[in-house]
């Protein structure tokens with residue numbers, strides 16, 4: 001698909017024409033990655049963060065949020081819960097928290113790998129290459145780090161620089177790939193200042209990077225952040241600014257599937273938070289093949305407030321699991337067997353080279 005075709009779809013509003021796009025994405029999804037829906041249990045192990053991203057409720061300057069760090073036994077308990085529910089992967093996510101000592105993470109990863117059949121995905125922010133290498137050695141399979149936007153100017157504007165950073169986020173993704181991790185990345189849709197051209201670049205960058213997993217969810221303003229407090233911050237004039245709507249999120253998921261046919265694509269929690277009833281289901285019918293149910297214990301999950309009214313605030317893991325199983329049954333699609341990774345998975349496409 002050409003850039004101009006992608007642009008045309010991003011501006012399309014006719015429901016009948018959009019139904020064609022969604023149906024094409026669903027066919028590509030079926031042909032390349034099959035019907036299985038991979039379930040990846042998300043554990044938000046710490047909400048401490050030294051970064052100050054202008055959009056995120058966990059940013060350093062937000063003094064309102066109550067901070068926590070889970071213990072090893074609490075995390076391992078979540079891993080066992082993931083196994084008992086039949087999930088193939090556990091995702092350990094946190095803010096950029098140097099209070100999570102690298103050796104502790106290595107030990108946790110080794111234990112999970114020794115004691116369970118789970119694939120381990122880490123999503124712990126921009127960490128030093130040596131740390132990333134030691135976690136890979138301990139057995140971690142995948143790393144998630146969103147590049148958020150390919151527009152370098154916009155990126156700089158909403159990510160205050162930290163001292164002593166040698167790698168750009170995109171550079172770090174290259175390091176992660178070279179360490180042998182499967183790499184997940186992605187963007188936010190409708191970030192203030194995001195133009196259609198920038199979004200089109202994001203979509204083509206996904207393919208160039210040969211990503212294993214691509215997450216794209218709508219930007220949701222958080223009141224304790226600069227982007228949530230000032231609706232005009234970085235915003236482009238009407239018509240140039242990409243809206244962070246539910247429909248735009250479906251279009252981006254569908255286009256991502258068509259452009260990167262063999263990638264794993266989640267129906268994101270941010271999208272499900274915009275439409276609690278149908279968000280994930282519609283995403284899975286429009287190109288997505290992954291869901292990340294939240295396994296974070298109830299006492300902590302309210303504190304992991306990257307944006308307000310996150311889906312899981314009102315639910316517990318048991319309830320969400322039952323809902324998901326019902327949804328899979330309604331869709332007539334089976335839960336994935338194994339870890340659902342691209343390495344050794346069912347995909348027959350030649351691996352694409354990362355062109356960072």
Ligand code: 5AD
Pocket residue numbers: 055056057146148187188217218219220221222270306307
């Ligand atoms: N709206 C939507 N997504 C957000 N994220 C952080 N803040 C927001 C927000 N306000 C996403 C980013 C980040 C991940 C941890 O959560 O994509 O990578």
Ligand code: SF4
Pocket residue numbers: 049050051052053056057058059060094095096125306
């Ligand atoms: Fe921290 Fe990630 Fe939020 Fe940025 S997006 S403030 S790095 S948790």
